[in-house]
Amino acid sequence: MSILSKILKKEQKRRQDDNYRQQQDPLKPEDQTILRNYQDNIARIKEEFGNSTDLCLREFSISNHKGIVVYIDGLADNKMISEFFLESLTEEIIDHSQDSFQKLMERAVGLGNYKIISNWNQVFDAFLSGNTLFFLDGYDKAIDVETKGWNMRAITEPSTQLSIRGPKDSFTETMRTNTALIRRRIKSPNLWLETIKVGKVSQTDVAIMYMKGIANEKIVTEVKERLNRINVDSIIESGHVEQLIEDQVWTTFPTTFHSERPDVIASQLLEGRIAIIVDGTPFVITVPAIFIQFFQAPDDYYFRFDISTGIRLLRILAFYIALIGPAIYIAGTTFHQEMIPTTMAIAIASQRENVPFPAFVEALIMEVTFEILREAGLRLPRAVGQAVSIVGALVIGQAAVQAGIVSPVMVIVVSITALANFSTPSFGMAIAARLIRFLMMALSTILGVYGIMLGLIFLSIHLCSLRSFGIPYMMPLAPFNIRNQEDVFARLPIWAMKNRPKFISKDNMVREGENQKPGPPSEEDDPSSKGGS
Numbered sequence: 437m438s439i440l441s442k443i444l445k446k447e448q449k450r451r452q453d454d455n456y457r458q459q460q461d462p463l464k465p466e467d468q469t470i471l472r473n474y475q476d477n478i479a480r481i482k483e484e485f486g487n488s489t490d491l492c493l494r495e496f497s498i499s500n501h502k503g504i505v506v507y508i509d510g511l512a513d514n515k516m517i518s519e520f521f522l523e524s525l526t527e528e529i530i531d532h533s534q535d536s537f538q539k540l541m542e543r544a545v546g547l548g549n550y551k552i553i554s555n556w557n558q559v560f561d562a563f564l565s566g567n568t569l570f571f572l573d574g575y576d577k578a579i580d581v582e583t584k585g586w587n588m589r590a591i592t593e594p595s596t597q598l599s600i601r602g603p604k605d606s607f608t609e610t611m612r613t614n615t616a617l618i619r620r621r622i623k624s625p626n627l628w629l630e631t632i633k634v635g636k637v638s639q640t641d642v643a644i645m646y647m648k649g650i651a652n653e654k655i656v657t658e659v660k661e662r663l664n665r666i667n668v669d670s671i672i673e674s675g676h677v678e679q680l681i682e683d684q685v686w687t688t689f690p691t692t693f694h695s696e697r698p699d700v701i702a703s704q705l706l707e708g709r710i711a712i713i714v715d716g717t718p719f720v721i722t723v724p725a726i727f728i729q730f731f732q733a734p735d736d737y738y739f740r741f742d743i744s745t746g747i748r749l750l751r752i753l754a755f756y757i758a759l760i761g762p763a764i765y766i767a768g769t770t771f772h773q774e775m776i777p778t779t780m781a782i783a784i785a786s787q788r789e790n791v792p793f794p795a796f797v798e799a800l801i802m803e804v805t806f807e808i809l810r811e812a813g814l815r816l817p818r819a820v821g822q823a824v825s826i827v828g829a830l831v832i833g834q835a836a837v838q839a840g841i842v843s844p845v846m847v848i849v850v851s852i853t854a855l856a857n858f859s860t861p862s863f864g865m866a867i868a869a870r871l872i873r874f875l876m877m878a879l880s881t882i883l884g885v886y887g888i889m890l891g892l893i894f895l896s897i898h899l900c901s902l903r904s905f906g907i908p909y910m911m912p913l914a915p916f917n918i919r920n921q922e923d924v925f926a927r928l929p930i931w932a933m934k935n936r937p938k939f940i941s942k943d944n945m946v947r948e949g950e951n952q953k954p955g956p957p958s959e960e961d962d963p964s965s966k967g968g969s
Contacts, residue, residue, distance in 0.1 A: 600735055611715035638670035674714040812828070
């Protein structure tokens with residue numbers, strides 16, 4: 437018992453030390469109140485920023501009170517500060533009967549959002565976010581005016597989620613632009629937005645957006661708790677947040693969904709999902725995510741339901757080809773030749789006659805080569821990347837066949853597999869299939885078709901075990917729910933999709949009124965049938 441007690445005490449002391457070190461973060465500025473002497477405030481700012489050259493400090497005078505304007509060049513709007521603040525302050529006839537700080541506040545009212553702050557943590561948060569601060573001599577507080585004005589990328593066409601008929605705008609790296617793009621599509625006061633800062637050093641703005649009354653309150657609370665638990669130095673991209681809030685770590689499948697299209701995010705918000713918007717990235721995350729969601733493209737909802745259903749089924753078939761295409765070829769040529777038509781089996785055997793490797797090694801060589809070419813095409817400049825990928829694939833494929841390293845059939849199998857992989861709308865789901873494909877190839881080499889079946893069974897069990905913010909990943913397939921099958925393999929007409937997915941939204945389920953089915957006018961409504969002159 438004494439040894440166990442010592443171990444427990446040692447563990448308790450280690451946890452206390454860790455908590456103490458976290459509280460004593462050396463990177464966090466010491467929180468003190470603003471000083472009354474403005475010169476002391478200038479000295480404090482210069483000391484904290486190490487005389488950084490982008491730190492702008494401009495002194496002014498108002499009603500015999502000296503003051504200083506502080507902002508970061510490049511983050512704040514210099515033109516606004518010069519034209520509205522400094523010129524008006526120097527040219528205006530000063531009313532000495534009014535309090536100087538009150539006069540500054542009145543000027544700030546006409547320019548936009550402002551607030552009064554009194555401690556140094558608020559000071560640094562404010563002007564590192566692009567705001568401008570006014571310090572006045574004799575006052576232990578400052579005026580924080582919102583003057584964000586950095587250069588930003590224009591709204592352009594999406595580069596990773598193209599659509600034939602859908603909108604052509606996409607998110608940018610500026611969070612306020614992204615929230616505005618969503619609000620343009622959902623003009624409802626129930627679209628709520630809450631912002632928190634994540635990252636001890638980066639202090640990145642992370643916003644949670646959801647439809648009040650439609651989104652499940654338990655999931656909203658869970659999202660907030662997971663974001664508040666993040667304790668890292670920096671959040672640079674939404675991918676960092678994804679990896680810190682997901683339910684399951686040991687899986688290649690994405691359990692959160694991301695998109696750069698405002699129309700996609702707006703649609704998912706209206707279904708009851710929660711959007712997470714990270715400042716500095718054009719990709720917005722939505723949770724919870726389910727498996728079938730990664731095969732739904734924006735055009736599925738902009739074209740007729742029968743066309744959309746056919747294309748979606750083709751996408752799902754392509755996913756399975758990308759997953760087990762080479763594995764089936766290996767199993768067929770190695771173990772189950774009797775399943776191949778005789779003529780085809782003879783043709784394949786004659787092509788593989790001079791190939792020195794077994795089918796698995798042959799497939800491995802081609803798959804790895806293709807993955808290298810694909811990665812090279814992504815990293816190279818856009819102007820030459822596509823040309824290098826296409827020319828490299830053609831030249832290497834032809835040379836490998838002529839050299840007798842691989843057979844022509846294997847080149848065809850790998851090419852079809854690659855094309856099938858590209859047809860998956862989500863890059864996260866496509867790359868998961870690329871990794872699992874190698875496992876399937878190994879299983880088919882050992883056990884043939886039985887190995888492939890075994891792999892698919894384990895894959896199904898794994899998928900059914902996943903959760904996304906408490907929601908089963910395979911909903912509404914497992915557990916099966918007949919009432920939520922209207923947008924899974926087949927998409928029903930828009931007028932027939934009356935309810936929101938029950939497993940996401942618990943309240944306000946109805947999203948359509950009655951009698952939405954279109955049709956010709958009835959005889960009672962048709963003016964020509966009334967026989968009017």
